[in-house]
Amino acid sequence: MQSTYNSHVKRIVVGLIVIVALGLAGKKLLAPKSFGVYGHYRADAIEEAAAIEIRHGTNASCLSCHPFEAQIHLSGKHSTISCEFCHGPYADHAKNGKKIGTLPVKTGEEIKILCLRCHNRAIQARPGEVIKTVIMPAHLEEQKVKTTHICNQCHHVHAPLRYINHAKRIVGMQEAS
Amino acid sequence: MNSVHEGASYLISNYVFPNDLHVHWSMMIVLYPYLSGLVDGAFIVAALYYVFGVKSLKPIARFSLIFALSFLLCVGMPVMLHLGRPERNLNMLITPSPSSAMAGGGYLFMVTLAVLLLLILFLYRTFLVKQQRQSKGLKRLFYQVLTFGSDNLSDEALALDEKVIKFLAALGIPVATIFHGYVGFLFGGVKANPSWSTPLMPVIFLFSACVSGISGIILAYIVIKRFRKEAVDTACVRTLINTLFGFFILAFSFEMLEVFSHHYLRSGYHHMVEGLLNGPLFISFWIWQVGICSLGPLLILGWLCLLRVKDSAFVIGSAIVSFILLLQVLFMRWNVIIGGQLMSKSARGYTEFHPEWFDKEGIIAVVFVMAVPFIILFILSRIFPLWMEGKSEAQGAGGK
Numbered sequence: 001m002q003s004t005y006n007s008h009v010k011r012i013v014v015g016l017i018v019i020v021a022l023g024l025a026g027k028k029l030l031a032p033k034s035f036g037v038y039g040h041y042r043a044d045a046i047e048e049a050a051a052i053e054i055r056h057g058t059n060a061s062c063l064s065c066h067p068f069e070a071q072i073h074l075s076g077k078h079s080t081i082s083c084e085f086c087h088g089p090y091a092d093h094a095k096n097g098k099k100i101g102t103l104p105v106k107t108g109e110e111i112k113i114l115c116l117r118c119h120n121r122a123i124q125a126r127p128g129e130v131i132k133t134v135i136m137p138a139h140l141e142e143q144k145v146k147t148t149h150i151c152n153q154c155h156h157v158h159a160p161l162r163y164i165n166h167a168k169r170i171v172g173m174q175e176a177s
Numbered sequence: 178m179n180s181v182h183e184g185a186s187y188l189i190s191n192y193v194f195p196n197d198l199h200v201h202w203s204m205m206i207v208l209y210p211y212l213s214g215l216v217d218g219a220f221i222v223a224a225l226y227y228v229f230g231v232k233s234l235k236p237i238a239r240f241s242l243i244f245a246l247s248f249l250l251c252v253g254m255p256v257m258l259h260l261g262r263p264e265r266n267l268n269m270l271i272t273p274s275p276s277s278a279m280a281g282g283g284y285l286f287m288v289t290l291a292v293l294l295l296l297i298l299f300l301y302r303t304f305l306v307k308q309q310r311q312s313k314g315l316k317r318l319f320y321q322v323l324t325f326g327s328d329n330l331s332d333e334a335l336a337l338d339e340k341v342i343k344f345l346a347a348l349g350i351p352v353a354t355i356f357h358g359y360v361g362f363l364f365g366g367v368k369a370n371p372s373w374s375t376p377l378m379p380v381i382f383l384f385s386a387c388v389s390g391i392s393g394i395i396l397a398y399i400v401i402k403r404f405r406k407e408a409v410d411t412a413c414v415r416t417l418i419n420t421l422f423g424f425f426i427l428a429f430s431f432e433m434l435e436v437f438s439h440h441y442l443r444s445g446y447h448h449m450v451e452g453l454l455n456g457p458l459f460i461s462f463w464i465w466q467v468g469i470c471s472l473g474p475l476l477i478l479g480w481l482c483l484l485r486v487k488d489s490a491f492v493i494g495s496a497i498v499s500f501i502l503l504l505q506v507l508f509m510r511w512n513v514i515i516g517g518q519l520m521s522k523s524a525r526g527y528t529e530f531h532p533e534w535f536d537k538e539g540i541i542a543v544v545f546v547m548a549v550p551f552i553i554l555f556i557l558s559r560i561f562p563l564w565m566e567g568k569s570e571a572q573g574a575g576g577k
């Protein structure tokens with residue numbers, strides 16, 4: 001290969017042009033087809049997102065089949081809380097008015113973890129006016145019980161103050177007499 | 178315990194949003210600007226020789242470029258380790274958004290790499306052509322690729338090379354500056370973070386980059402020369418130290434200016450920034466970055482530059498001051514990046530950073546990422562000799 005004084009420079013320039021051209025071609029080929037139709041995103045993404053099956057049915061979807069829990073739930077302090085937050089999504093459980101799968105029911109320590117996801121004072125950012133928080137195990141020590149107690153031994157999970165208010169009423173009656 | 182004010186004191190003190198508890202931009206994002214800063218600084222040293230004709234820098238001019246290349250090749254590594262889905266980084270390049278600095282950064286990286294690589298290949302062309310003529314088979318092919326298949330070393334060709342080198346080196350200055358300025362800009366552009374979002378951020382990053390790069394070159398030069406039992410060119414080191422002094426004064430002034438302007442302006446989140454520097458960052462900012470690693474070097478640099486210092490003491494002093502300044506810049510990156518994320522958006526509390534050992538962004542990974550550039554430097558030094566003294570062809574390049 002005979003090289004002149006500037007053949008390497010020419011080759012570099014040609015090489016750079018080829019690289020840029022390949023890059024542009026690659027960019028064209030690899031870019032998703034529907035990209036940029038509406039804006040700087042894949043237009044297909046809209047339809048794809050719309051086609052995703054809805055997994056959560058809201059509390060209304062649970063009430064018809066679970067009137068017993070619903071009635072308790074709606075009467076208590078947790079009435080605004082989503083059933084599905086604690087139990088999992090509707091889609092795993094019911095379809096077209098039929099039960100299709102079991103939802104996990106938390107027991108023991110799991111319940112403690114579940115409750116503390118919202119009621120833990122160690123998470124500093126909880127606005128105390130909206131969600132009352134407790135610090136563990138101080139909360140149990142205040143009640144003068146063993147620190148192994150689980151929340152649902154005193155709080156009804158669906159209406160957390162149900163038993164406590166009940167107990168207070170009984171105690172109040174005793175005090176009155 | 179159950180006092181009336183307990184609730185109130187919880188509200189006003191250490192109130193951290195749950196999504197602020199974890200420091201997301203961890204140590205890899207500290208290393209990223211550190212590495213790219215070393216590239217930038219090392220390039221500035223080379224530019225001083227090739228563009229501005231500072232002749233005393235000749236012994237380390239080529240070394241600086243190879244040093245810069247070794248680190249540039251690793252700049253992407255910490256970022257990839259940080260990403261949850263690193264393979265998706267290409268998407269950003271395929272459909273770059275004009276309003277995203279990150280995509281621009283990807284392209285800037287490629288331009289910087291091309292300029293640096295071409296500059297090195299042109300500088301070493303005479304040497305590479307000779308290697309090619311001496312070798313056979315695969316090795317010959319390898320050198321043919323590096324010389325773009327041309328073995329023409331006529332005067333005309335060398336004159337052309339010289340022009341190209343000047344052009345590339347001059348082009349390299351804005352490219353390297355923008356490349357690293359962009360890194361500072363990335364932080365400066367985060368509106369949500371009051372300690373980052375200042376127009377001074379790119380400037381501070383640039384000057385500290387120059388400081389770290391020059392220090393890196395000085396330290397590496399002295400250590401390698403000592404290791405090989407070769408003489409250190411003190412004239413060269415003196416020039417480097419003078420340059421370093423200048424850049425460091427600027428870098429440090431801007432760093433302090435930033436703190437001062439936060440303090441003086443007392444803008445909305447000023448109390449958070451002040452509390453950060455005087456609270457969680459007190460040790461790493463005031464004691465280490467400002468005290469030990471800035472005031473110390475200013476004294477040593479003053480001594481080295483302003484007084485008559487014997488050569489042997491000068492070399493030792495230079496190595497020490499370079500080492501401390503490398504630490505200074507690392508502390509600065511740490512305090513800006515990790516430090517900046519310790520403030521909660523609640524503007525009421527600070528979180529803590531817990532580095533892990535075995536995480537993909539953990540301490541072991543940091544050591545690994547910092548070691549790779551040196552391995553690359555070693556491999557590159559087998560192809561591109563770092564020192565050209567005593568070799569007649571040295572004047573083939575640079576034209577000085």
